[in-house]
Amino acid sequence: MTSVFIDGAAGTTGLEIADRLAGRPEFSLLQLDEARRKDAGARREALNAADFVILCLPDDAAREAVAMIENDRTRVIDASTAHRVAPGWVYGFPEVVGHGTVAEAMRVSNPGCYSTGFIALVAPLVRDGLLPADWPYSCHAVSGYSGGGKSLIERFKADPDIAWRGYALSLGHKHVPEMQARCGLTVAPLFSPAVVPAHRGMVVEVPLPLGAMSGAAPVDELRAALADFYAASPIVVMGDAPADGEMLLRASDQGDDRIALFVFGDADGSQARLVARLDNLGKGASGACVQNLNIMAGLPETAGLRL
Ligand SMILES: NC(=O)C1=CN([C@@H]2O[C@H](COP(=O)(O)OP(=O)(O)OC[C@H]3O[C@@H](n4cnc5c(N)ncnc54)[C@H](OP(=O)(O)O)[C@@H]3O)[C@@H](O)[C@H]2O)C=CC1
Numbered sequence: 456m457t458s459v460f461i462d463g464a465a466g467t468t469g470l471e472i473a474d475r476l477a478g479r480p481e482f483s484l485l486q487l488d489e490a491r492r493k494d495a496g497a498r499r500e501a502l503n504a505a506d507f508v509i510l511c512l513p514d515d516a517a518r519e520a521v522a523m524i525e526n527d528r529t530r531v532i533d534a535s536t537a538h539r540v541a542p543g544w545v546y547g548f549p550e551v552v553g554h555g556t557v558a559e560a561m562r563v564s565n566p567g568c569y570s571t572g573f574i575a576l577v578a579p580l581v582r583d584g585l586l587p588a589d590w591p592y593s594c595h596a597v598s599g600y601s602g603g604g605k606s607l608i609e610r611f612k613a614d615p616d617i618a619w620r621g622y623a624l625s626l627g628h629k630h631v632p633e634m635q636a637r638c639g640l641t642v643a644p645l646f647s648p649a650v651v652p653a654h655r656g657m658v659v660e661v662p663l664p665l666g667a668m669s670g671a672a673p674v675d676e677l678r679a680a681l682a683d684f685y686a687a688s689p690i691v692v693m694g695d696a697p698a699d700g701e702m703l704l705r706a707s708d709q710g711d712d713r714i715a716l717f718v719f720g721d722a723d724g725s726q727a728r729l730v731a732r733l734d735n736l737g738k739g740a741s742g743a744c745v746q747n748l749n750i751m752a753g754l755p756e757t758a759g760l761r762l
Protein backbone atom coordinates (compact mmCIF):
# COMPACT_ATOMS: atom_id res chain seq x y z
CA MET A 456 0.00 0.00 0.00
CA THR A 457 1.16 3.53 -0.73
CA SER A 458 2.03 5.51 2.39
CA VAL A 459 1.28 9.22 2.70
CA PHE A 460 2.50 11.66 5.36
CA ILE A 461 0.75 15.01 5.65
CA ASP A 462 3.16 17.41 7.36
CA GLY A 463 0.92 20.08 8.89
CA ALA A 464 -1.98 17.64 9.16
CA ALA A 465 -3.63 19.63 11.97
CA GLY A 466 -3.99 22.76 9.81
CA THR A 467 -6.81 23.88 7.54
CA THR A 468 -5.43 22.42 4.30
CA GLY A 469 -4.07 19.27 5.95
CA LEU A 470 -7.38 18.38 7.59
CA GLU A 471 -9.23 18.73 4.29
CA ILE A 472 -6.71 16.47 2.56
CA ALA A 473 -7.13 13.83 5.27
CA ASP A 474 -10.91 14.02 4.74
CA ARG A 475 -10.49 13.32 1.04
CA LEU A 476 -8.12 10.40 1.71
CA ALA A 477 -10.27 8.85 4.45
CA GLY A 478 -11.49 5.42 3.46
CA ARG A 479 -9.24 5.25 0.39
CA PRO A 480 -7.86 1.69 0.35
CA GLU A 481 -4.94 2.68 -1.91
CA PHE A 482 -3.31 4.84 0.76
CA SER A 483 -2.20 4.44 4.36
CA LEU A 484 -1.70 7.64 6.33
CA LEU A 485 1.38 8.05 8.54
CA GLN A 486 0.27 10.16 11.48
CA LEU A 487 2.05 11.97 14.30
CA ASP A 488 0.19 12.58 17.52
CA GLU A 489 -0.39 16.08 18.90
CA ALA A 490 2.72 15.95 21.10
CA ARG A 491 5.03 14.99 18.20
CA ARG A 492 3.55 16.75 15.17
CA LYS A 493 6.08 19.61 15.37
CA ASP A 494 8.97 17.48 16.65
CA ALA A 495 11.77 17.68 14.10
CA GLY A 496 12.99 14.12 14.73
CA ALA A 497 9.53 12.59 14.40
CA ARG A 498 8.83 14.59 11.26
CA ARG A 499 12.18 13.62 9.72
CA GLU A 500 11.40 9.96 10.32
CA ALA A 501 7.91 10.23 8.78
CA LEU A 502 9.16 12.34 5.87
CA ASN A 503 11.66 9.63 4.97
CA ALA A 504 9.34 6.68 5.62
CA ALA A 505 6.51 7.86 3.37
CA ASP A 506 6.11 7.19 -0.34
CA PHE A 507 4.36 10.55 -0.67
CA VAL A 508 4.64 13.62 1.53
CA ILE A 509 2.13 16.46 1.35
CA LEU A 510 3.40 19.67 2.93
CA CYS A 511 0.64 21.83 4.45
CA LEU A 512 2.97 24.18 6.28
CA PRO A 513 4.07 27.80 6.28
CA ASP A 514 6.71 28.46 3.59
CA ASP A 515 9.79 28.28 5.86
CA ALA A 516 8.64 25.05 7.47
CA ALA A 517 7.96 23.61 4.00
CA ARG A 518 11.54 24.42 2.93
CA GLU A 519 12.85 22.82 6.12
CA ALA A 520 10.76 19.70 5.52
CA VAL A 521 12.13 19.28 1.99
CA ALA A 522 15.67 19.61 3.35
CA MET A 523 14.94 16.82 5.85
CA ILE A 524 14.22 14.31 3.08
CA GLU A 525 17.40 12.29 2.72
CA ASN A 526 16.30 9.60 0.27
CA ASP A 527 15.60 9.66 -3.47
CA ARG A 528 12.31 7.75 -3.19
CA THR A 529 9.91 10.01 -1.27
CA ARG A 530 7.82 12.16 -3.61
CA VAL A 531 6.60 15.56 -2.44
CA ILE A 532 3.55 17.73 -3.01
CA ASP A 533 4.03 21.15 -1.41
CA ALA A 534 0.86 23.21 -0.78
CA SER A 535 2.86 26.29 0.22
CA THR A 536 4.26 29.14 -1.87
CA ALA A 537 7.86 28.06 -1.24
CA HIS A 538 8.56 26.23 -4.52
CA ARG A 539 6.06 27.51 -7.09
CA VAL A 540 8.66 29.13 -9.32
CA ALA A 541 11.62 27.13 -8.05
CA PRO A 542 13.83 25.17 -10.44
CA GLY A 543 13.40 21.40 -10.26
CA TRP A 544 9.76 21.61 -9.21
CA VAL A 545 6.77 20.79 -11.41
CA TYR A 546 3.88 23.23 -11.10
CA GLY A 547 0.94 21.11 -9.96
CA PHE A 548 -1.70 22.33 -12.37
CA PRO A 549 -2.05 19.23 -14.55
CA GLU A 550 -4.62 20.73 -16.92
CA VAL A 551 -2.10 23.46 -17.80
CA VAL A 552 1.32 21.74 -17.55
CA GLY A 553 0.13 18.31 -18.72
CA HIS A 554 -0.96 15.31 -16.69
CA GLY A 555 2.10 13.32 -17.81
CA THR A 556 4.45 15.93 -16.41
CA VAL A 557 2.79 15.72 -12.99
CA ALA A 558 2.59 11.91 -13.15
CA GLU A 559 6.37 11.60 -13.46
CA ALA A 560 7.39 14.33 -11.03
CA MET A 561 9.25 13.79 -7.77
CA ARG A 562 8.58 17.33 -6.54
CA VAL A 563 5.25 19.03 -7.22
CA SER A 564 4.35 22.52 -6.06
CA ASN A 565 0.63 22.98 -5.66
CA PRO A 566 -0.66 26.28 -7.11
CA GLY A 567 -1.87 29.13 -4.93
CA CYS A 568 -5.64 29.42 -4.69
CA TYR A 569 -5.91 32.81 -6.43
CA SER A 570 -3.28 31.78 -8.96
CA THR A 571 -5.37 28.75 -9.85
CA GLY A 572 -8.22 31.02 -10.98
CA PHE A 573 -5.99 33.49 -12.83
CA ILE A 574 -3.89 30.85 -14.58
CA ALA A 575 -6.92 28.73 -15.52
CA LEU A 576 -8.37 31.76 -17.32
CA VAL A 577 -5.32 33.42 -18.82
CA ALA A 578 -2.66 30.75 -19.53
CA PRO A 579 -4.45 28.88 -22.35
CA LEU A 580 -5.56 32.08 -24.07
CA VAL A 581 -2.07 33.60 -24.04
CA ARG A 582 -0.57 30.30 -25.13
CA ASP A 583 -3.00 30.15 -28.09
CA GLY A 584 -2.21 33.75 -29.07
CA LEU A 585 -5.78 34.90 -28.31
CA LEU A 586 -4.61 37.33 -25.64
CA PRO A 587 -1.34 39.26 -25.73
CA ALA A 588 1.54 38.19 -23.47
CA ASP A 589 2.72 41.77 -23.05
CA TRP A 590 -0.53 43.30 -21.67
CA PRO A 591 -0.49 44.66 -18.09
CA TYR A 592 -3.31 42.43 -16.79
CA SER A 593 -5.30 43.20 -13.64
CA CYS A 594 -6.85 40.63 -11.37
CA HIS A 595 -9.43 41.22 -8.64
CA ALA A 596 -10.45 38.48 -6.29
CA VAL A 597 -12.35 37.68 -3.13
CA SER A 598 -11.67 34.70 -0.90
CA GLY A 599 -13.35 33.07 2.05
CA TYR A 600 -11.36 33.53 5.24
CA SER A 601 -10.20 29.90 5.43
CA GLY A 602 -7.76 30.95 2.67
CA GLY A 603 -5.67 32.54 5.41
CA GLY A 604 -5.53 29.36 7.49
CA LYS A 605 -6.17 29.02 11.23
CA SER A 606 -5.16 32.54 12.16
CA LEU A 607 -7.48 34.28 9.68
CA ILE A 608 -10.34 31.93 10.58
CA GLU A 609 -9.91 32.94 14.23
CA ARG A 610 -9.72 36.61 13.29
CA PHE A 611 -12.99 36.56 11.33
CA LYS A 612 -14.75 34.51 13.99
CA ALA A 613 -13.61 36.97 16.64
CA ASP A 614 -14.80 39.98 14.63
CA PRO A 615 -18.03 39.14 12.77
CA ASP A 616 -18.44 42.81 11.88
CA ILE A 617 -15.81 42.62 9.11
CA ALA A 618 -17.72 42.79 5.81
CA TRP A 619 -14.71 43.06 3.47
CA ARG A 620 -10.96 43.00 4.05
CA GLY A 621 -8.74 44.36 1.30
CA TYR A 622 -5.06 43.48 1.66
CA ALA A 623 -1.79 43.24 -0.25
CA LEU A 624 -2.23 47.02 -0.42
CA SER A 625 1.44 47.57 -1.16
CA LEU A 626 1.02 45.20 -4.11
CA GLY A 627 3.42 42.33 -4.65
CA HIS A 628 1.15 39.58 -3.29
CA LYS A 629 3.03 36.28 -3.03
CA HIS A 630 0.97 34.72 -5.87
CA VAL A 631 2.02 37.29 -8.49
CA PRO A 632 5.31 35.55 -9.50
CA GLU A 633 3.57 32.25 -10.29
CA MET A 634 0.72 34.03 -12.11
CA GLN A 635 3.22 35.82 -14.34
CA ALA A 636 5.52 32.84 -14.88
CA ARG A 637 2.83 30.24 -15.57
CA CYS A 638 0.97 32.49 -18.02
CA GLY A 639 4.16 33.56 -19.79
CA LEU A 640 3.44 37.27 -19.23
CA THR A 641 6.12 39.88 -19.83
CA VAL A 642 4.58 42.23 -17.22
CA ALA A 643 3.54 41.25 -13.69
CA PRO A 644 -0.25 41.37 -13.26
CA LEU A 645 -1.69 43.93 -10.86
CA PHE A 646 -3.41 41.82 -8.24
CA SER A 647 -5.96 43.10 -5.71
CA PRO A 648 -7.24 40.38 -3.34
CA ALA A 649 -9.83 40.72 -0.60
CA VAL A 650 -11.42 38.51 2.02
CA VAL A 651 -15.17 38.32 2.66
CA PRO A 652 -17.00 36.89 5.70
CA ALA A 653 -17.54 33.39 4.32
CA HIS A 654 -15.60 30.35 5.48
CA ARG A 655 -14.72 29.14 1.99
CA GLY A 656 -15.17 30.05 -1.65
CA MET A 657 -13.41 32.32 -4.07
CA VAL A 658 -14.09 34.43 -7.14
CA VAL A 659 -11.16 35.56 -9.32
CA GLU A 660 -11.76 38.08 -12.07
CA VAL A 661 -9.65 39.41 -14.94
CA PRO A 662 -11.18 42.48 -16.63
CA LEU A 663 -10.21 42.90 -20.29
CA PRO A 664 -10.59 46.19 -22.17
CA LEU A 665 -10.60 44.23 -25.44
CA GLY A 666 -11.11 47.29 -27.63
CA ALA A 667 -7.81 48.73 -26.43
CA MET A 668 -5.86 45.47 -26.51
CA SER A 669 -3.97 44.89 -29.70
CA GLY A 670 -3.95 41.19 -30.57
CA ALA A 671 -6.93 40.15 -28.39
CA ALA A 672 -9.55 37.83 -29.90
CA PRO A 673 -13.30 38.56 -29.66
CA VAL A 674 -15.26 37.41 -26.61
CA ASP A 675 -16.89 34.44 -28.34
CA GLU A 676 -13.51 33.14 -29.44
CA LEU A 677 -12.10 33.49 -25.92
CA ARG A 678 -15.04 31.53 -24.49
CA ALA A 679 -14.84 28.85 -27.19
CA ALA A 680 -11.07 28.49 -26.73
CA LEU A 681 -11.39 27.92 -22.97
CA ALA A 682 -14.23 25.44 -23.51
CA ASP A 683 -12.11 23.58 -26.04
CA PHE A 684 -8.95 23.63 -23.91
CA TYR A 685 -10.71 22.14 -20.87
CA ALA A 686 -13.20 19.94 -22.77
CA ALA A 687 -11.73 16.70 -21.40
CA SER A 688 -11.46 17.89 -17.78
CA PRO A 689 -13.96 16.78 -15.13
CA ILE A 690 -12.49 19.43 -12.82
CA VAL A 691 -12.08 22.61 -14.88
CA VAL A 692 -15.51 23.31 -16.36
CA MET A 693 -17.27 26.15 -18.14
CA GLY A 694 -19.95 27.72 -15.94
CA ASP A 695 -23.42 28.47 -17.23
CA ALA A 696 -24.10 32.16 -17.80
CA PRO A 697 -26.35 33.22 -14.91
CA ALA A 698 -29.90 33.70 -16.24
CA ASP A 699 -30.70 36.47 -13.76
CA GLY A 700 -27.59 38.53 -14.44
CA GLU A 701 -25.86 38.05 -11.10
CA MET A 702 -23.35 35.72 -9.49
CA LEU A 703 -23.58 35.01 -5.79
CA LEU A 704 -21.07 33.64 -3.33
CA ARG A 705 -23.04 32.41 -0.33
CA ALA A 706 -21.53 32.18 3.12
CA SER A 707 -23.13 28.73 3.52
CA ASP A 708 -21.64 27.31 0.29
CA GLN A 709 -19.77 24.06 0.94
CA GLY A 710 -17.96 24.22 -2.41
CA ASP A 711 -16.59 21.33 -4.42
CA ASP A 712 -13.28 20.48 -6.06
CA ARG A 713 -14.12 21.87 -9.48
CA ILE A 714 -13.38 25.31 -10.85
CA ALA A 715 -15.96 26.99 -13.09
CA LEU A 716 -14.88 29.49 -15.73
CA PHE A 717 -17.06 32.26 -17.18
CA VAL A 718 -16.49 34.73 -20.01
CA PHE A 719 -18.77 37.77 -20.01
CA GLY A 720 -18.70 40.48 -22.67
CA ASP A 721 -20.56 43.62 -23.66
CA ALA A 722 -22.69 43.92 -26.77
CA ASP A 723 -20.12 45.64 -28.98
CA GLY A 724 -17.25 43.40 -27.92
CA SER A 725 -15.12 46.18 -26.47
CA GLN A 726 -14.94 44.84 -22.91
CA ALA A 727 -14.89 41.40 -21.30
CA ARG A 728 -14.68 39.91 -17.82
CA LEU A 729 -12.99 36.54 -17.34
CA VAL A 730 -14.24 35.03 -14.09
CA ALA A 731 -13.24 31.88 -12.20
CA ARG A 732 -15.21 30.53 -9.29
CA LEU A 733 -13.68 27.88 -7.04
CA ASP A 734 -13.34 26.69 -3.47
CA ASN A 735 -10.04 27.97 -2.04
CA LEU A 736 -9.84 24.71 -0.09
CA GLY A 737 -10.89 22.59 -3.10
CA LYS A 738 -9.13 23.12 -6.44
CA GLY A 739 -7.45 26.05 -4.63
CA ALA A 740 -5.61 23.77 -2.17
CA SER A 741 -6.61 20.38 -0.76
CA GLY A 742 -8.62 19.13 -3.73
CA ALA A 743 -5.72 19.99 -6.03
CA CYS A 744 -3.23 18.22 -3.72
CA VAL A 745 -5.33 15.05 -3.83
CA GLN A 746 -5.77 15.34 -7.62
CA ASN A 747 -1.97 15.59 -7.98
CA LEU A 748 -1.44 12.70 -5.56
CA ASN A 749 -3.85 10.55 -7.61
CA ILE A 750 -2.07 11.39 -10.85
CA MET A 751 1.40 10.77 -9.36
CA ALA A 752 0.23 7.44 -7.93
CA GLY A 753 -1.21 6.35 -11.29
CA LEU A 754 -4.82 6.47 -10.07
CA PRO A 755 -7.91 8.15 -11.60
CA GLU A 756 -7.42 11.88 -11.04
CA THR A 757 -10.84 12.44 -9.47
CA ALA A 758 -10.69 9.64 -6.88
CA GLY A 759 -11.76 10.99 -3.48
CA LEU A 760 -12.59 14.43 -4.86
CA ARG A 761 -15.87 16.26 -4.24
CA LEU A 762 -17.29 16.77 -7.71
N1 LIG B 1 -6.01 27.69 3.33
C1 LIG B 1 -6.00 27.75 2.00
O1 LIG B 1 -7.05 28.00 1.34
C2 LIG B 1 -4.74 27.53 1.25
C3 LIG B 1 -3.54 27.27 1.91
N2 LIG B 1 -2.39 27.05 1.17
C4 LIG B 1 -1.10 26.85 1.81
O2 LIG B 1 -1.07 25.64 2.55
C5 LIG B 1 -0.17 25.76 3.63
C6 LIG B 1 -0.94 25.47 4.91
O3 LIG B 1 -1.94 26.49 5.04
P1 LIG B 1 -3.19 26.37 6.00
O4 LIG B 1 -3.56 24.95 6.15
O5 LIG B 1 -4.18 27.34 5.49
O6 LIG B 1 -2.54 26.95 7.34
P2 LIG B 1 -2.90 26.61 8.85
O7 LIG B 1 -2.28 27.70 9.64
O8 LIG B 1 -4.35 26.37 9.00
O9 LIG B 1 -2.11 25.26 9.10
C7 LIG B 1 -0.71 25.16 9.12
C8 LIG B 1 -0.35 24.02 10.03
O10 LIG B 1 1.06 23.86 10.02
C9 LIG B 1 1.46 23.66 11.36
N3 LIG B 1 2.89 24.00 11.47
C10 LIG B 1 3.45 25.23 11.48
N4 LIG B 1 4.80 25.12 11.59
C11 LIG B 1 5.07 23.79 11.68
C12 LIG B 1 6.26 23.04 11.83
N5 LIG B 1 7.46 23.63 11.89
N6 LIG B 1 6.17 21.69 11.89
C13 LIG B 1 4.98 21.07 11.79
N7 LIG B 1 3.81 21.73 11.68
C14 LIG B 1 3.85 23.08 11.61
C15 LIG B 1 0.56 24.55 12.15
O11 LIG B 1 0.57 24.20 13.53
P3 LIG B 1 -0.41 24.88 14.60
O12 LIG B 1 -1.73 24.17 14.44
O13 LIG B 1 0.24 24.59 15.90
O14 LIG B 1 -0.48 26.34 14.26
C16 LIG B 1 -0.77 24.29 11.48
O15 LIG B 1 -1.42 23.16 12.00
C17 LIG B 1 0.36 27.20 3.63
O16 LIG B 1 1.60 27.26 2.98
C18 LIG B 1 -0.72 27.92 2.84
O17 LIG B 1 -0.23 29.08 2.31
C19 LIG B 1 -2.45 26.99 -0.18
C20 LIG B 1 -3.60 27.23 -0.87
C21 LIG B 1 -4.83 27.59 -0.19
Ligand SMILES: CC(=O)N[C@@H](CCC(=O)OP(=O)(O)O)C(=O)O
Pocket residue numbers: 534535536566567568569598599600601602603604607629630648650739
Ligand atom coordinates in the same frame (compact mmCIF):
# COMPACT_ATOMS: atom_id res chain seq x y z
C1 LIG C 1 -7.34 34.78 2.16
C2 LIG C 1 -5.85 34.63 2.25
O1 LIG C 1 -5.20 35.17 3.12
N1 LIG C 1 -5.29 33.88 1.32
C3 LIG C 1 -3.87 33.63 1.29
C4 LIG C 1 -3.51 32.76 0.13
C5 LIG C 1 -3.94 31.35 0.27
C6 LIG C 1 -3.08 30.47 -0.58
O2 LIG C 1 -3.25 30.22 -1.76
O3 LIG C 1 -1.99 30.10 0.06
P1 LIG C 1 -0.49 29.98 -0.33
O4 LIG C 1 -0.17 30.73 -1.53
O5 LIG C 1 0.21 30.52 0.86
O6 LIG C 1 -0.25 28.57 -0.50
C7 LIG C 1 -3.08 34.92 1.12
O7 LIG C 1 -3.52 35.79 0.39
O8 LIG C 1 -1.97 34.97 1.63
